[in-house]
Amino acid sequence: xxxxxxxxxxxxxxxxxxxxxxxxxxxxxxxxxxxxxxxxxxxxxxxxxxxxxxxxxxxxxxxxxxxxxxxxxxxxxxxxxxxxxxxxxxxxxxxxxxxxxxxxxxxxxxxxxxxxxxxxxxxxxxxxxxxxxxxxxxxxxxxxxxxxxxxxxxxxxxxxxxxxxxxxxxxxxxxxxxxxxxxxxxxxxxxxxxxxxxxxxxxxxxxxxxxxxxxxxxxxxxxxxxxxxxxxxxxxxxxxxxxxxxxxxxxxxxxxxxxxxxxxxxx
Numbered sequence: 001x002x003x004x005x006x007x008x009x010x011x012x013x014x015x016x017x018x019x020x021x022x023x024x025x026x027x028x029x030x031x032x033x034x035x036x037x038x039x040x041x042x043x044x045x046x047x048x049x050x051x052x053x054x055x056x057x058x059x060x061x062x063x064x065x066x067x068x069x070x071x072x073x074x075x076x077x078x079x080x081x082x083x084x085x086x087x088x089x090x091x092x093x094x095x096x097x098x099x100x101x102x103x104x105x106x107x108x109x110x111x112x113x114x115x116x117x118x119x120x121x122x123x124x125x126x127x128x129x130x131x132x133x134x135x136x137x138x139x140x141x142x143x144x145x146x147x148x149x150x151x152x153x154x155x156x157x158x159x160x161x162x163x164x165x166x167x168x169x170x171x172x173x174x175x176x177x178x179x180x181x182x183x184x185x186x187x188x189x190x191x192x193x194x195x196x197x198x199x200x201x202x203x204x205x206x207x208x209x210x211x212x213x214x215x216x217x218x219x220x221x222x223x224x225x226x227x228x229x230x231x232x233x234x235x236x237x238x239x240x241x242x243x244x245x246x247x248x249x250x251x252x253x254x255x256x257x258x259x260x261x262x263x264x265x266x267x
Contacts, residue, residue: 026236033232047233056219057234061241064216067131068201068245071139072194075147078140080190083148084182087155088164094152101148104141109206113138117211131213138207139200146196154189158182195246202242 034043051057086093104112116138120128127133163185167177183190205217220238224231 047230060216060219068198101145113207143197147193150193154186
C-alpha cells in the first residue's frame with residue numbers, strides 16, 4: 001500500500017498568496033459598493049438596488065449573453081468538424097491552422113474592427129447593423145485561438161483513428177461518429193473552450209464600442225464614468241453573473257455528457 005501523500009507546506013503558501021490575490025480586491029470592491037452616495041459611509045444596499053432596477057442593465061446583459069451563446073455555437077459547429085477532419089485525414093494542415101489561430105493575438109482589436117467594418121460595408125442591414133451578425137462574426141474570430149487550441153488538445157488526447165474505424169465498422173455514418181463517439185470524448189475540451197469564449201464576449205469592449213453596439217461592457221464603462229459607488233456594485237454583480245453562467249454551462253455539459261462513448265478495447 002502506497003503511503004498517503006500530503007500537500008507540501010510550500011503549496012499552502014502559494015495557495016494562500018493566490019487566494020489573497022483574488023479575494024482581497026473583491027472584498028475592497030464590496031466595501032466600496034456598500035457606501036452611501038450622500039454620506040460616503042457604510043453600509044447600504046442602495047447601489048445594488050439602483051443596478052438591479054436599471055433597465056439598461058438587464059437589456060445589455062441579455063444582449064451579451066445571447067452573443068456569447070451564439071459565438072459558442074457557431075465556433076463549435078465550425079471548428080469541431082474541421083479539427084476532427086484535420087486529425088483524421090489532413091494532419092499536415094494542423095500547423096497552418098495553428099498559425100492562423102495566432103493572428104487574432106497579433107492584430108489589435110481596434111485594427112480588426114476597422115477592417116471588419118470596411119469589409120462588411122454594404123452587407124444586408126440585418127447583418128451589418130445588428131449585433132447578432134457583425135459582432136458575432138468578430139467574436140468568433142476573437143475566440144478562434146482559444147477554441148482551436150482547446151479542441152486540438154482534446155483531439156490529441158484521444159485515438160481519433162481507432163474510434164472512427166470502430167464506429168464505421170459498426171455501420172455508423174460520419175455524422176453519427178462525430179456526435180455519438182467523438183464529441184463525448186472531447187467534452188472537457190469543448191467545455192473549456194466554451195468557458196473562454198463566454199469570458200471573451202462578456203468582457204469585450206473595444207469592438208462593441210467602435211461598432212456602436214450597446215453591450216454589457218459598454219454599460220459597465222458608462223456607469224464607471226457617470227456613477228461612483230454603483231460602479232462597484234455593478235462590477236461585483238457582473239463578476240457573479242459571469243461565474244454563474246460558466247457554472248451553468250459546466251453543469252449542463254456534464255449532465256448531457258454523463259453517458260460517454262464506450263471505447264472498444266484493442267488487442
